[in-house]
Amino acid sequence: MGRQPAGLSRLVHNAHDIGFSDLSKVGLRGQQDQGQVCNLISRELSGSEDLNVSLGRILPGQHHLCHHHPDASEFYVVISGTPIVHLDGTDYRARPGDGIYIPRGTSHGITNDTEENVELVVGMSKPADWEFVSDE
Structure with a gap:
């Protein structure tokens, strides 16, 4: 296959080439958000005007802080693992293949x-x- 044509360089991105970075938000009591992200589609990378898509990784024992976005909806598709997803005060044991819609303003996190x-x-x-508002 080789390298992609030059015209696709803004449209196609690979997580293995980009790598993951640690989440950087801080909670209401100064606790560090946990997990990793690899941005694949965004305004900066792709010129997107309407969405952002990333791969997320939550390592064993990590907790992605409960938070909400007053200005954006979000979704998760679980690829592997069985995390606890916190949705507006309800805990849900997710499994691979789950698609989870998070409406704007809904508190959510992952353990x-x-x-x-x-x-x-x-x-x-x-x-x-988008705005990240910590709920914990």
């Missing part, structure tokens, strides 16, 4: 209380600059 990595596709209804 990986298992011994395996959790891998997710994460999408936002804005290409960038």
